[in-house]
Amino acid sequence: MCLFYFSTVRFKPGFSLSDFHMHEWALAESILVAAVEAAEKEKLKIISEIKISIGELQQIEHDIFEFALEEIIKTQGGKLKNVKTVIETEKSTLKCKSCEHTWDFSDMKKKLNEDESEAIHFIPEVAFVHARCPKCGSPDFEIMTGRGVSITSIKGKR
Amino acid sequence: MDARVSVIDKRLKNIKRIISVASGKGGVGKSLVASSLAINLSKKGFKVGLLDLDLYGPSSHIILGVKDVFPKEEKGIIPPNVHGINFMSIVYFTEDKPSPFRGIDISNIIIELLAITQWGSLDFLIIDMPPGIGDETLDVIRLIKKSEFLVVSTPSKVALGAVSKLLKILKELKIPIIGVLENMSMTRSSFIKNEIDSMDLPYLGCISFDNALEESIGKPNRLLESDFMGDLDNLLEGINL
Ligand SMILES: Nc1ncnc2c1ncn2[C@@H]1O[C@H](COP(=O)(O)OP(=O)(O)OP(=O)(O)O)[C@@H](O)[C@H]1O
Ligand SMILES: [Mg+2]
Numbered sequence: 200m201c202l203f204y205f206s207t208v209r210f211k212p213g214f215s216l217s218d219f220h221m222h223e224w225a226l227a228e229s230i231l232v233a234a235v236e237a238a239e240k241e242k243l244k245i246i247s248e249i250k251i252s253i254g255e256l257q258q259i260e261h262d263i264f265e266f267a268l269e270e271i272i273k274t275q276g277g278k279l280k281n282v283k284t285v286i287e288t289e290k291s292t293l294k295c296k297s298c299e300h301t302w303d304f305s306d307m308k309k310k311l312n313e314d315e316s317e318a319i320h321f322i323p324e325v326a327f328v329h330a331r332c333p334k335c336g337s338p339d340f341e342i343m344t345g346r347g348v349s350i351t352s353i354k355g356k357r
Numbered sequence: 358m359d360a361r362v363s364v365i366d367k368r369l370k371n372i373k374r375i376i377s378v379a380s381g382k383g384g385v386g387k388s389l390v391a392s393s394l395a396i397n398l399s400k401k402g403f404k405v406g407l408l409d410l411d412l413y414g415p416s417s418h419i420i421l422g423v424k425d426v427f428p429k430e431e432k433g434i435i436p437p438n439v440h441g442i443n444f445m446s447i448v449y450f451t452e453d454k455p456s457p458f459r460g461i462d463i464s465n466i467i468i469e470l471l472a473i474t475q476w477g478s479l480d481f482l483i484i485d486m487p488p489g490i491g492d493e494t495l496d497v498i499r500l501i502k503k504s505e506f507l508v509v510s511t512p513s514k515v516a517l518g519a520v521s522k523l524l525k526i527l528k529e530l531k532i533p534i535i536g537v538l539e540n541m542s543m544t545r546s547s548f549i550k551n552e553i554d555s556m557d558l559p560y561l562g563c564i565s566f567d568n569a570l571e572e573s574i575g576k577p578n579r580l581l582e583s584d585f586m587g588d589l590d591n592l593l594e595g596i597n598l
């Protein structure tokens with residue numbers, strides 16, 4: 200299956216709107232929608248800072264994600280007008296349910312081809328499809344940390 | 358806080374109707390009904406999406422004959438258009454290899470797919486569900502608030518046993534049930550109809566066992582001409598589809 204026409208675009212430094220086609224945009228939007236929702240619950244009028252954690256398995260470049268956030272914030276304004284975003288990567292830990300061995304994504308990545316790694320970038324759980332426990336070969340392992348995109352904290356003014 | 362769930366409603370906002378084709382029982386023809394329904398509606402001029410949520414045993418791509426396509430990235434992922442249907446499935450990412458997922462992984466995959474897929478505006482989104490009342494069914498109920506259920510059974514008492522459990526839970530949760538479709542009928546019997554009537558749910562009619570169906574698998578144009586499609590089409594008329 201051909202996965203690869205975008206990988207060259209994705210990691211190109213200095214992107215413009217016209218080549219900004221990454222699916223990261225959808226995840227960045229989810230962060231901002233969730234933040235506004237949370238701010239409404241907490242009755243915040245202004246959101247000043249959002250701390251975001253991105254799992255290592257997602258393989259998302261921070262500057263691409265930041266760029267997407269900025270683009271969406273520009274069109275949204277409102278509570279988000281002067282928001283500062285802080286992005287952290289959550290390191291991955293994988294743990295085998297059969298032999299209890301633990302490892303991380305950089306160990307896993309060595310055995311993956313480009314297509315497999317790209318597939319995990321879209322849907323991290325397909326790691327179970329394309330990778331095995333490096334010690335016992337089991338597909339029955341667990342993603343302990345390092346998946347998903349989440350908000351770890353929000354600061355703002357009432 | 359998992360941010361992805363918050364954006365799902367927005368992704369589904371411009372879809373007029375979402376129909377999950379489900380059953381308490383496996384192998385009763387859900388995938389055939391879901392794909393055929395999508396093909397049928399698309400042929401009638403509607404804008405149709407098809408989402409295969411059977412993550413262990415996806416089959417819609419086999420029925421539609423999907424090959425060598427991959428979603429385009431554009432502010433998310435855009436389902437490829439296959440024979441007029443915007444089709445999304447886990448197979449794009451698994452290369453059709455075995456998929457050993459546990460429950461939590463299933464939920465995460467469904468959330469990810471729903472958060473990043475840009476369907477655009479559709480008249481119908483059809484969902485091909487795996488059997489049972491497990492994670493996928495619970496997640497559709499939790500995450501896709503406007504989904505209606507089209508439930509498939511076969512004429513057997515064995516199938517009905519599992520199907521009626523799904524129907525009861527959907528009823529209890531006040532989820533809209535379009536009705537129950539009886540598939541693979543081989544003799545005239547009103548057993549399923551009577552049982553569904555007694556549950557006070559719509560019985561939609563039956564699709565006969567189609568000996569030639571296998572020859573249409575992977576060929577949507579042939580599927581359109583099949584007896585299976587003929588029966589389905591009649592039955593859809595009864596519910597204005
Ligand atoms: N009316 C019919 N006549 C003949 N064969 C049929 C009919 N309906 C379905 N089949 C065949 O029965 C088999 C099972 O159908 P299908 O895969 O659609 O069931 P399913 O309910 O989706 O199964 P699963 O629970 O595994 O998802 C397929 O080979 C299909 O072609
Ligand atoms: Mg099926």
Ligand SMILES: [Zn+2]
Nearest residue numbers: 295298332335
């Ligand atoms: Zn192991």
